Amino acid sequence: xxxxxxxxxxxxxxxxxxxxxxxxxxxxxxxxxxxxxxxxxxxxxxxxxxxxxxxxxxxxxxxxxxxxxxxxxxxxxxxxxxxxxxxxxxxxxxxxxxxxxxxxxxxxxxxxxxxxxxxxxxxxxxxxxxxxxxxxxxxxxxxxxxxxxxxxxxxxxxxxxxxxxxxxxxxxxxxxxxxxxxxxxxxxxxxxxxxxxxxxxxxxxxxxxxxxxxxxxxxxxxxxxxxxxxxxxxxxxxxxxxxxxxxxxxxxxxxxxxxxxxxxxxxxxxxxxxxxxxxxxxxxxxxxxxxxxxxxxxxxxxxxxxxxxxxxxxxxx
Numbered sequence: 001x002x003x004x005x006x007x008x009x010x011x012x013x014x015x016x017x018x019x020x021x022x023x024x025x026x027x028x029x030x031x032x033x034x035x036x037x038x039x040x041x042x043x044x045x046x047x048x049x050x051x052x053x054x055x056x057x058x059x060x061x062x063x064x065x066x067x068x069x070x071x072x073x074x075x076x077x078x079x080x081x082x083x084x085x086x087x088x089x090x091x092x093x094x095x096x097x098x099x100x101x102x103x104x105x106x107x108x109x110x111x112x113x114x115x116x117x118x119x120x121x122x123x124x125x126x127x128x129x130x131x132x133x134x135x136x137x138x139x140x141x142x143x144x145x146x147x148x149x150x151x152x153x154x155x156x157x158x159x160x161x162x163x164x165x166x167x168x169x170x171x172x173x174x175x176x177x178x179x180x181x182x183x184x185x186x187x188x189x190x191x192x193x194x195x196x197x198x199x200x201x202x203x204x205x206x207x208x209x210x211x212x213x214x215x216x217x218x219x220x221x222x223x224x225x226x227x228x229x230x231x232x233x234x235x236x237x238x239x240x241x242x243x244x245x246x247x248x249x250x251x252x253x254x255x256x257x258x259x260x261x262x263x264x265x266x267x268x269x270x271x272x273x274x275x276x277x278x279x280x281x282x283x284x285x286x287x288x289x290x291x292x293x294x295x296x297x298x299x300x301x302x303x304x305x306x307x308x309x310x311x312x313x314x315x316x317x
Contacts, residue, residue, distance in 0.1 A: 125137040222266055
């Protein structure tokens with residue numbers, strides 16, 4: 001509630017004049033009230049200021065293969081709560097393997113995320129896939145950090161040569177209060193066609209560079225680029241290991257899978273060299289939810305069979 005200071009002063013003065021014989025009593029009653037009124041106003045002003053975004057020191061971006069996200073998965077409230085917990089860790093998160101044609105499960109997640117305030121916006125792709133098996137991608141982002149994403153700023157790659165089972169999903173972001181913009185290329189590569197699809201991701205980047213008129217980008221997602229799907233020689237020849245322009249930040253020795261029986265760096269985060277103009281530091285890692293959240297393998301597998309991969313970007317001064 002906003003209090004009118006002048007009216008409070010006038011009321012206080014009139015009461016003192018009308019009841020000057022009881023000045024001591026009036027002062028005793030109204031001075032504490034008067035002080036509290038101004039304290040409330042100051043608290044109100046501070047709370048408003050807290051809603052206004054300040055210049056950010058860094059942003060956190062993640063990619064997560066959800067392992068068939070849909071109504072069946074989040075029927076268990078605990079699982080839904082873990083997705084909310086995970087998404088809230090990041091300023092942007094790219095979710096893969098959404099299997100929810102009517103989007104009811106996605107809407108439940110959005111509702112849970114925005115229960116306290118309308119903090120998150122999202123963009124979701126159409127169902128993608130050559131066969132009857134389809135998947136969707138989605139980006140969830142904090143609206144207080146980024147400008148609103150328009151329809152033309154979130155697009156599915158126009159795959160005219162049918163190079164991908166699931167065409168990559170691109171999105172353009174501009175930070176509020178900073179002259180910084182970039183785009184993301186999110187993709188879930190088909191396990192049986194990894195070498196071919198990975199070799200075409202560079203083309204997707206150049207499409208995005210032209211479409212958004214921006215060279216700064218991050219490529220992220222489950223590329224299945226390791227273990228039986230892509231051997232060491234094939235990894236050596238991958239575009240992100242053959243160019244100074246691209247840097248793969250999740251090392252081959254990392255494990256992005258939850259099962260103890262596997263040790264594979266399927267999920268990747270790849271940045272362009274140009275993005276370093278804005279960021280003085282880049283830290284990427286696998287976010288091990290088993291370790292961080294104290295979960296058993298069985299419990300963690302209720303969420304997914306992948307760990308999220310993340311990058312934290314410290315803004316240049």
